[in-house]
Amino acid sequence: MSLFIASIASGSNGNCYYIGNEQEAVLVDAGISCRETVKRMRRIGLSIEKVKAIFISHEHGDHIRGLDVLSRRYNLPVYITPATQQHSRLLLDRALVRSFRAYEPVSIGNITVRPFPKLHDAIDPHSFIVSCDGTNIGVLTDIGSPCEHVITHFKQCHAVFLETNYDDVMLQQGRYPYHLKKRISGNEGHLSNKQALDLFLQHRPDFMSHVLLSHLSKDNNNPHLVMDLFYEHAGMTNIVHASRYEETGVYRITGRNEMYAPVSKLGQMSLF
Secondary structure, eight states, rough: EEEEEEEOSSTTTEEEEEEEOSSOEEEEEOSSHHHHHHHHHTTTTTOOEEEEEEEOOOOOOOHOOOOOHHHHTTTEEEOOOOOHHHTTTOOOOOGGEEEEOTTTEEEEEEEEEEEEEEOOOSEEEEEEEEETTTTEEEEEOOOOOOOOHHHHHHTTTTTTEEEBBOOHHHHHHSOOOOOHHHHHHTTTTBHHHHHHHHHHHHOOOTOOEEEEOOOOOOTTOOHHHHHHHTTTOOSSSSEEEOOSSSSOOOEEOOOOOOOOOOOOOTOOOOOO
């Protein structure tokens, strides 16, 4: 069974990622408004009615800004750790809150979501592998460094939302104050273009068909720069920029090593 994936929003102004099969789907994070989330999904032929749950990676505003309204309006369960919920200060409907723990899989219909811990400056941050019938999608953003948890799960991914937050030179020469530069580039900050590329080159499995470059900094990165960097080494892996300003296309990912083009906004599929 294939999984369909799309970035609804990716960046410091909001993050939201869609992973689903023909029957059901999950969202990872809800960092833009409910209205904008639904509008962007509809533009690429995705239905909010298929979404059965929202998984929250950590409590920073760009990952939870639209969560309370989206959850209540569409009666969506929110999977969140108790520490993250406490520090989020969100007024969530208690009946819709579900807790999760690292390495304990959660079943949403035929979809399985496996949380695992990561390094980031949040109270209890997690990344996720979303799976269905042997197809694995990684959501690996807001990562200070590629720890063993990240490397182990990256090796399992047929497709991945991979953080490429900043270019080292742009960050160091940019306008941010020293303390913020240190935070971003620290072990609990964000993943640089070089760190992400090293992870890709050293640990990419042969069956990885798509990498969606995610959570790019507006001030400290450039989409053309990082796309060119990955294109040079991509081989048969499709490289996609996940924008802060708009949704990506929808991509069909399968564990059977078949390569597919994006699903169009009219829902049509074409083979490469």
